[in-house]
Amino acid sequence: MARIAPAEVMIDLFADAPAHDPRLAAYLLAAYAPEFPPETIFLCIVDPGVGSDRRAALLQVDGRWFVGPDNGLFNVLAVRAQASRWWDIDWRPGRLSASFHGRDLFAPVAARLALGEMPVCTEQPLLQRVEPGWPAELAKVIYVDHYGNAMTGVRAQALPTSALLQVQGQSIPHARTFSGRPPGEAFWYENANGLVEIAVNQGRADRRLGVALGDPIEWAG
Amino acid sequence: MARIAPAEVMIDLFADAPAHDPRLAAYLLAAYAPEFPPETIFLCIVDPGVGSDRRAALLQVDGRWFVGPDNGLFNVLAVRAQASRWWDIDWRPGRLSASFHGRDLFAPVAARLALGEMPVCTEQPLLQRVEPGWPAELAKVIYVDHYGNAMTGVRAQALPTSALLQVQGQSIPHARTFSGRPPGEAFWYENANGLVEIAVNQGRADRRLGVALGDPIEWAG
Amino acid sequence: MARIAPAEVMIDLFADAPAHDPRLAAYLLAAYAPEFPPETIFLCIVDPGVGSDRRAALLQVDGRWFVGPDNGLFNVLAVRAQASRWWDIDWRPGRLSASFHGRDLFAPVAARLALGEMPVCTEQPLLQRVEPGWPAELAKVIYVDHYGNAMTGVRAQALPTSALLQVQGQSIPHARTFSGRPPGEAFWYENANGLVEIAVNQGRADRRLGVALGDPIEWAG
Numbered sequence: 001m002a003r004i005a006p007a008e009v010m011i012d013l014f015a016d017a018p019a020h021d022p023r024l025a026a027y028l029l030a031a032y033a034p035e036f037p038p039e040t041i042f043l044c045i046v047d048p049g050v051g052s053d054r055r056a057a058l059l060q061v062d063g064r065w066f067v068g069p070d071n072g073l074f075n076v077l078a079v080r081a082q083a084s085r086w087w088d089i090d091w092r093p094g095r096l097s098a099s100f101h102g103r104d105l106f107a108p109v110a111a112r113l114a115l116g117e118m119p120v121c122t123e124q125p126l127l128q129r130v131e132p133g134w135p136a137e138l139a140k141v142i143y144v145d146h147y148g149n150a151m152t153g154v155r156a157q158a159l160p161t162s163a164l165l166q167v168q169g170q171s172i173p174h175a176r177t178f179s180g181r182p183p184g185e186a187f188w189y190e191n192a193n194g195l196v197e198i199a200v201n202q203g204r205a206d207r208r209l210g211v212a213l214g215d216p217i218e219w220a221g
Numbered sequence: 222m223a224r225i226a227p228a229e230v231m232i233d234l235f236a237d238a239p240a241h242d243p244r245l246a247a248y249l250l251a252a253y254a255p256e257f258p259p260e261t262i263f264l265c266i267v268d269p270g271v272g273s274d275r276r277a278a279l280l281q282v283d284g285r286w287f288v289g290p291d292n293g294l295f296n297v298l299a300v301r302a303q304a305s306r307w308w309d310i311d312w313r314p315g316r317l318s319a320s321f322h323g324r325d326l327f328a329p330v331a332a333r334l335a336l337g338e339m340p341v342c343t344e345q346p347l348l349q350r351v352e353p354g355w356p357a358e359l360a361k362v363i364y365v366d367h368y369g370n371a372m373t374g375v376r377a378q379a380l381p382t383s384a385l386l387q388v389q390g391q392s393i394p395h396a397r398t399f400s401g402r403p404p405g406e407a408f409w410y411e412n413a414n415g416l417v418e419i420a421v422n423q424g425r426a427d428r429r430l431g432v433a434l435g436d437p438i439e440w441a442g
Numbered sequence: 443m444a445r446i447a448p449a450e451v452m453i454d455l456f457a458d459a460p461a462h463d464p465r466l467a468a469y470l471l472a473a474y475a476p477e478f479p480p481e482t483i484f485l486c487i488v489d490p491g492v493g494s495d496r497r498a499a500l501l502q503v504d505g506r507w508f509v510g511p512d513n514g515l516f517n518v519l520a521v522r523a524q525a526s527r528w529w530d531i532d533w534r535p536g537r538l539s540a541s542f543h544g545r546d547l548f549a550p551v552a553a554r555l556a557l558g559e560m561p562v563c564t565e566q567p568l569l570q571r572v573e574p575g576w577p578a579e580l581a582k583v584i585y586v587d588h589y590g591n592a593m594t595g596v597r598a599q600a601l602p603t604s605a606l607l608q609v610q611g612q613s614i615p616h617a618r619t620f621s622g623r624p625p626g627e628a629f630w631y632e633n634a635n636g637l638v639e640i641a642v643n644q645g646r647a648d649r650r651l652g653v654a655l656g657d658p659i660e661w662a663g
Contacts, residue, residue: 019368020423050242051398100413103256133333147461177474177493177540192542202462202490240589241644256560272619319619321634324477 017143018213020048020072023134024142027153030076031193036064044068044111045102056089056105057129058113060120065112068099071131079129086129087121118180141167141215143197147203149213151197156190159219167198167211177201222414238364239434241365243294244355245275248374250277251297257285264331265289266323277310277326278350279334279342288331290312290322291350299351305348308342362419362436363386368427370434377411378442380440388419389431460586460655462490464515464586465576469595472518473635478506486510487544491652498531499571500555500563511543511551512571520572528571529563578620583609583640583657590646591652593639598632601661609640610652610659620644 001218018024023048047069057070060080066074078084087111089109096104109119138153145151150167159165165172165188166170175187183202186209191197198205205211239245246267254263268290278291282302287295291309299305310330317325330340359374366372371388380386386393386409396408405425407430412418417438419426426432460466466490475484489511497512503523503624506515512530520526538546551561580595587593592609603609607614607630617629625644628651633639638659640647647653 016367052400088442097413099410105415146458179491179494189541192539192545237588270621273621318634320631324634 003205014121016057016146017046019046019135022046022048022069022071023138024140024153024174024214025074026076026134027074027138027142028151030080031151031155031195033064033066033077035193038063041065041110041113042067043102043106045087045106046073047071047101048172050101051098056101056109056115058087058089058109058119060085061091064111065113066108067113069106072131075131075134078126084126086126087123089119089121090111091121093138134174139217141211141213141217144206144211144213148197148206148208149191149197150209150215150219151191151195154196155194156196157194159196160221163196163219163221165196166220167215170209172198184208234301237367238267238297240267242435243267243269243290243292243437244296244359245361246376247297247355248359248363249372250294251370252302252376252416254285254287254298255283255364256414258282262286262331262334263288264323264327264329265294266280266422267294268292268322272319277322279308279310279330279340281306286331286334288327288334289393290327293352295353296352300355305347306344307345307347310340310342312342314342360438362432362434362438365427365432368420369427369429370408370412370418370420371430371436372412372416373424373438375417375438376415377414377417380417381442384442386417386419386438387441391430393419393430405429458588459488459555461488463656464488464490464511465514465580466582466595466656468515468576469580469584470486470593472522473506473593473597473637475506475519476504477635480505480593481507481550483507483555484509485544486515487548488515489513489543492543493540493581498543498551499539500529500531500551500561502527507552507555509555511612512546514573517573517576520568521576526568528566528568530566531544531561533561533563581659583655585655586648586653586655590640590643590648590650591633591639592647592657593633593637594659596637596638596659598638599636601623601638605661605663607638607640607658608662614640614649614651626650656663 017028027110029044042064044066045068049069049071052174055070055076057068059066059074059078061084078189091109093104093108112119137155139157140153141150142153143151161174163174172186172188175189177180177189178199178201181187186195186205188198188199198211200208226390230405261283265287266289270292276291278295278298280295281286282298282305293392314325314329317380333340340378358376358379361374362371364372382395384395393407393409393442396402396410398410399420399422402408405421407426409417409419419432421429454490459470465477471486478600484506491511499510499516501508501512501516501520503519503526530573535546535550554561579600582595583592584595585593603616605616614628614630616654617623617631619631620641620643623629623643626642629640630640640653641662642650
């Protein structure tokens, strides 16, 4: 079996990434991937269309590699990058199950990349693969973490800190960090990956505010 | 401390395996283990009888190794295999806690196997250890994954695709894959490990159908 | 990127450690850390005060290393040890986010320790950093595991096995292990790390007894 050196191990960062909705995950991935070192290989599986005829994608984006289904998951990443290349993966394994391409197709491709082997694939002009018309910022909750904090698809640079965030009929002020608000109080802040995140000091924003994955947000000010 | 090479790291595949019921886990393990490469070492702990006098088992099954309690967990695996050998583990650690043999007994045995060291043990005739009379297929829900899909202990080869599956008073048709059914609709399909699995396209089968671990299933057709 | 050998990988043992309350986690950490081999590096993040002016701590305790916020998390560990040394971490990364010192400050320090590099820091007299007056045993539930077992901050050596444990108005007898009580019955036992743990044979103590994190316990006898 191929041995992957420790530094090349691909980390399962969001095992609870939004299921069924590659668009939410696309904004999450675009915010988190740039923290990783060059040559990192990302194996990304949010794949509600497995078994249909969606393509298999391999990307190189600003020096990092991404392997997964071509269903929008890499769209935000490719649009925001300085330099992106896109390949359709032509290689197919001897046995390809109908429902688990993560195991049968994408993971072996990622493992071979880690060994320095490029799979059989065909490069495509980026503009033929990137879906046009996606918003620069996605004004929705794209992830709720296990503390109940709700990340949005909006980068904090898009809002002044004076802005009041509206979510589920409630209006939420900015704070720089958790300790900047009394326990139990809600706020929004720029999280460590640059996203607008809704939180409650020493509490759960999801329960306190009734926010859930996909909820729309707005802001004023 | 012993160093285990990356390729030999034992993966915690089902940290949420059915607790308290080695029989359910036995069918799950038998379906998933054959995917792993030869010489893989499985450390398997579903151990409600820890602290009682159940034996400790080491098996070699079709080239893979299994370490864990002798409580039925390896029964299906051993019965289905081409070639199985079974040892009682005689080795005991200097300190053996009453409640955590996974840490004190089984993990050190697995780690030593990874170093090529066979623990002190006594080989047993397979027929003296395998419990007779277990069904070839277990017509129950044996695992509910974190998407709410319900795996059964029945291999899909045992059913025609025309079969209607009965569970919790509901009748469920076959589909080849998730995208073969409209969103929100339930179906059964052959999962990537060959088991009959109950799912809902872009939904949770456990909530939609009210199915839970241990529920019986039947089929007609 | 720095490569950390497999044996030096720091294990995320309690990804669900009590959030917001370093005191509960402090008793948990003190019970579990001594099982690890010398030179183990613990990266410990329970950090409700991130972004405030709490210090960053590096400890060497009985041959093991601990990195994390100076908020009480290491208090029990340091008090119980044979030999402890305490440093304030002076090193700061080029970019320090307001809300994620785990990623920006503590993880890089731990990674460098694994490479044998000591960060820039200032040793402090232990008595200037350890908070006085903490109880030797914490008579509270400090952790509920994913089986529903409730660990307390009390070491079993502090109780005779004849003691009846009081929690949520209920009185619970001792058993040596799970199989020593009928299915569905509650008991307390000395867990594999020496703590008093409340459990139910083949059931969930949290639901059966209504116990939760932080609940007080008492004992008689």
